Amino acid sequence: LFAALCSLNAQAQTRDPLPSWNDNHARARIIAFVDAVTEQGGKDYVPPAERIAVFDNDGTLWSEQPIYFQAQFIIDRVKALAPRHPEWKTTQPFKGILEGDMKSVVASGEKGLLELVMATHSGSTTDEFRQIVLDWLATARHPKYKRPYNELIYQPMLELLAYLRANGFKTYIVSGGGVEFMRAWVEKAYGIPPEQVIGSTIKTKYELRNGKPVIVRIPQLDFNDDKAGKPVAINQYIGRRPIAAFGNSDGDFQMLEWVTSGNGPRLGMIVHHDDGEREYAYDRKSFIGKLARGLDEAPQRGWSLISMKQDWKQIYPQDK
Amino acid sequence: LFAALCSLNAQAQTRDPLPSWNDNHARARIIAFVDAVTEQGGKDYVPPAERIAVFDNDGTLWSEQPIYFQAQFIIDRVKALAPRHPEWKTTQPFKGILEGDMKSVVASGEKGLLELVMATHSGSTTDEFRQIVLDWLATARHPKYKRPYNELIYQPMLELLAYLRANGFKTYIVSGGGVEFMRAWVEKAYGIPPEQVIGSTIKTKYELRNGKPVIVRIPQLDFNDDKAGKPVAINQYIGRRPIAAFGNSDGDFQMLEWVTSGNGPRLGMIVHHDDGEREYAYDRKSFIGKLARGLDEAPQRGWSLISMKQDWKQIYPQDK
Ligand SMILES: [Ca+2]
Ligand SMILES: [Ca+2]
Structure with missing residues (x-):
């Protein structure tokens, strides 16, 4: 032995x-x-x-x-939540995200970014949020590699x-x-x-x-x-x-x-x-x-x- | 084996x-x-x-x-720092601590307590504060057991x-x-x-x-x-x-x-x-x-x- x-x-x-x-x-x-x-x-x-x-x-x-992959998560999340927020169609920085107009998103500055983070990262329980992230990883694909981000x-x-x-x-x-x-x-x-x-x-x-x-x-x-x-x-x-x-x-x-x-x-x-x-x-x-x-x-x-x-x-x- | x-x-x-x-x-x-x-x-x-x-x-x-032993630390610390703060002799809640008048300390409420915490816990670097705590433990004795608090x-x-x-x-x-x-x-x-x-x-x-x-x-x-x-x-x-x-x-x-x-x-x-x-x-x-x-x-x-x-x-x- x-x-x-x-x-x-x-x-x-x-x-x-x-x-x-x-x-x-x-x-x-x-x-x-x-x-x-x-x-x-x-x-x-x-x-x-x-x-x-x-x-x-x-x-x-x-x-x-x-x-940043988490920024892509925010974009995808805004799109997923948009039907519940009709006001986003006319309000920056959400409008910019929905229209793919990143210039106006960037123009919304730090305040705009914070709004996006809060709209997409809060409101849920910690258990719910975890599941939201896992569901996103299961479906989202990187534009260059066409693979899940966590690969x-x-x-x-x-x-x-x-x-x-x-x-x-x-x-x-x-x-x-x-x-x-x-x-x-x-x-x-x-x-x-x-x-x-x-x-x-x-x-x-x-x-x-x-x-x-x-x-x-x-x-x-x-x-x-x-x-x-x-x-x-x-x-x-x-x-x-x-x-x-x-x-x-x-x-x-x-x-x-x-x-x-x-x-x-x-x-x-x-x-x-x-x-x-x-x-x-x-x-x-x-x-x-x-x-x-x-x-x-x-x-x-x-x-x-x-x-x-x-x-x-x-x-x-x-x-x- | x-x-x-x-x-x-x-x-x-x-x-x-x-x-x-x-x-x-x-x-x-x-x-x-x-x-x-x-x-x-x-x-x-x-x-x-x-x-x-x-x-x-x-x-x-x-x-x-x-x-609470940390409250005793605060009291001892106020006394140790008092020579550098002559104004404490006439200002609550410090005056109360220095005179052993706990009633007036308690009367200073949450705001007073917070003042005591800040006066005794901030201003130092993390390394300095660690040493302050260790020095206190080495000398302070519990009133009933006459032993160091960490025993x-x-x-x-x-x-x-x-x-x-x-x-x-x-x-x-x-x-x-x-x-x-x-x-x-x-x-x-x-x-x-x-x-x-x-x-x-x-x-x-x-x-x-x-x-x-x-x-x-x-x-x-x-x-x-x-x-x-x-x-x-x-x-x-x-x-x-x-x-x-x-x-x-x-x-x-x-x-x-x-x-x-x-x-x-x-x-x-x-x-x-x-x-x-x-x-x-x-x-x-x-x-x-x-x-x-x-x-x-x-x-x-x-x-x-x-x-x-x-x-x-x-x-x-x-x-x-
Ligand atoms: Ca980095
Ligand atoms: Ca306890």
């Missing part, structure tokens, strides 16, 4: 934990970091309880072009999540996306349980409906988990500083800064969208997922770029 | 997991519940990911009389926490107390990591001080984690409904209601302070930890009382 166990163990050790990663700097850096923090008695050893890794979601764990997750990042967890890490999502929008599907997609998903929130309230307690989503912004909000949310939800952070845009700058300025070994990495053929190529000038300051400061801050084009053999799980 | 493992396993099985609990109904109910949800193939089996148990803190995991934790509840964790549960605190006040010491006291501590919060902000990022506590209430706020916070932080809840007062009513009204096996228990000799005896008429509705409705709702007097052999870890 002992010999059998040892052989299994050796097998596990020799199996490549990151098969979709090319043998480049990014992969080497990840493995060196994990080796360092897990080496018993090593100078960079970190106890398991402190092995926290945080991941942005849009553009880091799944795609985000041509528009457009990055195979190399799935391997990275599993590799970190196999080495005692707790993996968290810290995203500007809505927390309940993500929780509906991320456990199945990434193996990340709901209690490790941090995102933007609207307020909720507890009430009894026909004697049964429910939690109702109310149309009021609670927290916008972006930029300097990310370290604030990390402190609020996790209560200790993670040792590794992965992002893709300047919305992750403060999260990367907060994580990598702690003492001891730290890992900060940025997924760089430079693969226009297999995915999308964008950074400094992109409206979605803009990455400029992060590109400029990554070298001096010790953050490594992950080149989708050069570092990843495969983008999506279904690719062969 | 196999035989050795089996013998270790048998040893673990026969060791009493709850040695400080008398062999009464409460203990039997806990063990029956854990056996049911962990029985592979049993009708009440619950997968480990869904084995979430939530615990109130004040009066459930540690004592709360003669005043006044309940030995039977420590055993219960460990027993649940040994059976695959994640144990959470869901308390009206301040989250950063608790996180400073609960990991060591209860084995509950910071990310499993949910409490009341004030707002924080991220900023750079001499180029170093810090998280600063600002004097604005964020969330009051009490009564109907408890299920709201559970949904916000955990994102799924726990299967077991432990409280001691009507502030836990909605949490118990939310947890025990889900489908499948559920456990709701209330620590009843009926031991005036070893601890304190109070319920319906108490200003702190009032328990009336919970006492009335526990039988019909299937919640079990834990009698400190009859069910617990020992109260605190240091007792013999």
